[in-house]
Amino acid sequence: MALADDPRTGMNPAQPPAMDPSLIDPEEERIARAKRIEGTAKWLLPLVVMALAVWLWDRVVAWNEIPHYVLPGPGLVVETLWEDRALLLGSLWITLKITFMALAVAVIGGVGLAVLFAQSRFAEMSFSPFAVILQVTPIVSIAPLIFIYIENRLVGLLLCAWIVAFFPVLANTTLGLKSADHNLRDLMTIYRATRWQRLIHLQLPSALPYFLGGLKIAGGLALIGAVVAEYVAGTGGIGSGLAFRILEAGYRLNIPRMFAALILIAITGVLIYGATSLIAHLALRRWHESALKRE
Amino acid sequence: MAQPDTSTEPILRLRQVDKTFAGNIVALRGMSMEVRQGDFISLLGPSGCGKSTALRLIAGLMRATHGRLDWPGGGEGDLGVVFQEPTLMPWATVERNVWLPFRLRRQSLAASRQTIHEALALVGLEGFEKKYPRELSGGMKMRVSIARALVTNPRLILMDEPFAALDEITRQRLNDDLLSLKAKTGATVIFVTHSVFESVFLSNRILVMAPRPGRVIEEIDVPEPYPRGDGWRNSHAYVEMAARTSNALQRALHPESEGV
Numbered sequence: 001m002a003l004a005d006d007p008r009t010g011m012n013p014a015q016p017p018a019m020d021p022s023l024i025d026p027e028e029e030r031i032a033r034a035k036r037i038e039g040t041a042k043w044l045l046p047l048v049v050m051a052l053a054v055w056l057w058d059r060v061v062a063w064n065e066i067p068h069y070v071l072p073g074p075g076l077v078v079e080t081l082w083e084d085r086a087l088l089l090g091s092l093w094i095t096l097k098i099t100f101m102a103l104a105v106a107v108i109g110g111v112g113l114a115v116l117f118a119q120s121r122f123a124e125m126s127f128s129p130f131a132v133i134l135q136v137t138p139i140v141s142i143a144p145l146i147f148i149y150i151e152n153r154l155v156g157l158l159l160c161a162w163i164v165a166f167f168p169v170l171a172n173t174t175l176g177l178k179s180a181d182h183n184l185r186d187l188m189t190i191y192r193a194t195r196w197q198r199l200i201h202l203q204l205p206s207a208l209p210y211f212l213g214g215l216k217i218a219g220g221l222a223l224i225g226a227v228v229a230e231y232v233a234g235t236g237g238i239g240s241g242l243a244f245r246i247l248e249a250g251y252r253l254n255i256p257r258m259f260a261a262l263i264l265i266a267i268t269g270v271l272i273y274g275a276t277s278l279i280a281h282l283a284l285r286r287w288h289e290s291a292l293k294r295e
Numbered sequence: 296m297a298q299p300d301t302s303t304e305p306i307l308r309l310r311q312v313d314k315t316f317a318g319n320i321v322a323l324r325g326m327s328m329e330v331r332q333g334d335f336i337s338l339l340g341p342s343g344c345g346k347s348t349a350l351r352l353i354a355g356l357m358r359a360t361h362g363r364l365d366w367p368g369g370g371e372g373d374l375g376v377v378f379q380e381p382t383l384m385p386w387a388t389v390e391r392n393v394w395l396p397f398r399l400r401r402q403s404l405a406a407s408r409q410t411i412h413e414a415l416a417l418v419g420l421e422g423f424e425k426k427y428p429r430e431l432s433g434g435m436k437m438r439v440s441i442a443r444a445l446v447t448n449p450r451l452i453l454m455d456e457p458f459a460a461l462d463e464i465t466r467q468r469l470n471d472d473l474l475s476l477k478a479k480t481g482a483t484v485i486f487v488t489h490s491v492f493e494s495v496f497l498s499n500r501i502l503v504m505a506p507r508p509g510r511v512i513e514e515i516d517v518p519e520p521y522p523r524g525d526g527w528r529n530s531h532a533y534v535e536m537a538a539r540t541s542n543a544l545q546r547a548l549h550p551e552s553e554g555v
């Protein structure tokens with residue numbers, strides 16, 4: 001994200017008008033030019049490479065006359081995306097719903113648990129092993145059990161996505177709550193702040209950058225959790241998300257639709273990452289180093 | 296303006312205070328001192344002689360192993376503190392940083408604003424209310440920290456090597472400003488430093504401390520009254536006091552060579 005430079009730092013590469021040519025430092029000019037080029041390349045290169053890849057994909061399919069039930073060309077995928085839009089968008093909506101609900105519960109649960117851990121070291125010692133066990137056990141191996149014990153499919157999916165997503169929020173926020181400057185902590189003691197005041201005025205703001213870092217990871221994981229859990233849950237009739245569409249299309253050898261659903265999932269993931277990054281940037285841009293650095 | 300009145304009761308008295316840390320590290324041994332209203336006391340001594348430990352005891356951040364800490368006039372814990380680092384909340388503006396002690400007493404920003412602005416004006420930072428700490432230089436951050444310490448007009452301000460991390464020029468300017476601030480507000484200060492010149496320049500009493508175990512080995516009065524004029528830094532009295540203090544510090548560092 002390109003930010004206006006702080007005028008004080010004097011790093012703004014804007015050219016001053018009418019400069020004594022003998023004062024121009026070629027080395028610095030070269031560095032400034034390289035920086036500008038890099039700034040453009042950062043978004044232009046991925047676009048060009050992506051376009052090239054799609055074109056190559058199209059050509060490979062056309063040149064080798066690959067049948068569309070093996071590998072559909074990009075044109076056909078887009079066509080399918082458009083033709084099946086009602087079906088696919090309906091499924092996307094369900095996957096999104098599960099993802100965001102899981103993310104919301106992960107944030108509430110993760111932050112809540114982290115605050116509890118910060119209040120009591122004994123609580124942390126007692127419960128953090130459970131959090132770690134939940135995190136390191138692959139969700140595909142827990143999910144079948146969850147769907148045996150939990151009747152409601154939606155709740156089951158939500159639980160799976162939550163298990164995957166909540167740990168980074170918990171771990172990062174716990175670390176953040178402990179990272180408050182020790183002198184500021186002493187200051188709180190000297191001013192006789194209550195536990196609550198200490199939490200609100202010192203610990204939570206200190207934890208914010210860490211929490212937002214966790215949120216970025218959790219957003220993507222919630223989507224993965226929602227998709228993976230649906231694979232495990234299998235053909236479940238009502239309320240079928242994108243994963244179910246992929247499974248279903250696979251059974252019917254409707255490969256273009258598989259690709260269309262896959263692309264929707266990928267786009268969703270990128271958008272979630274973009275959104276969480278934007279939230280982090282907006283929340284921290286006034287004060288945190290991570291949001292202030294230009295590179 | 297408010298001058299130290301030596302006839303009054305001390306506001307703080309330390310009597311034979313010991314502090315031993317786990318592992319039998321004796322940080323302080325038999326430390327005694329008195330602080331009167333309007334005093335500017337320097338704790339001067341080599342690294343590890345227990346200066347910060349003494350401040351932390353006074354701040355109530357830990358308890359003495361033996362000995363007593365009395366606040367004869369009451370007002371225990373009515374403190375302002377300045378650390379070696381500015382210790383500002385990076386997420387809050389200058390104004391909101393200085394608001395902190397009021398905020399913790401549940402006083403609204405609107406009700407505190409006038410006092411906050413006065414404190415910022417005292418440290419020469421009017422107009423910087425809405426800036427964030429990262430937009431300020433090291434010296435300006437330290438000024439914010441000082442404004443926060445004196446905004447509540449506390450009975451006692453504790454400063455632990457507040458200017459040690461600053462460059463020489465900024466440091467001198469802050470010392471000048473601290474001195475005029477002292478004259479204007481009559482604040483009572485305990486100031487920890489490694490610098491002989493800083494201690495003589497600022498304080499009316501210097502407690503020279505020696506290490507292993509940490510204790511006060513010498514008390515030096517600096518008779519120059521506040522406000523101290525512009526000539527103080529170059530005056531004969533100043534140079535003489537600095538020499539005396541420097542000798543005392545030498546004795547603290549090398550007790551054997553002096554046969555004390």
Ligand SMILES: Nc1ncnc2c1ncn2[C@@H]1O[C@H](COP(=O)(O)OP(=O)(O)OP(=O)(O)O)[C@@H](O)[C@H]1O
Binds near residue numbers: 322344509
């Ligand atoms: N929390 C602690 N636990 C154990 N030992 C400590 C602790 N705090 C200080 N000490 C020890 O007590 C002694 C005095 O420390 P203190 O920090 O008070 O010295 P100081 O005079 O402030 O030194 P400096 O000028 O370097 O800041 C040192 O030997 C130090 O190692």
Ligand SMILES: [Mg+2]
Binds near residue numbers: 347348
């Ligand atoms: Mg110290």
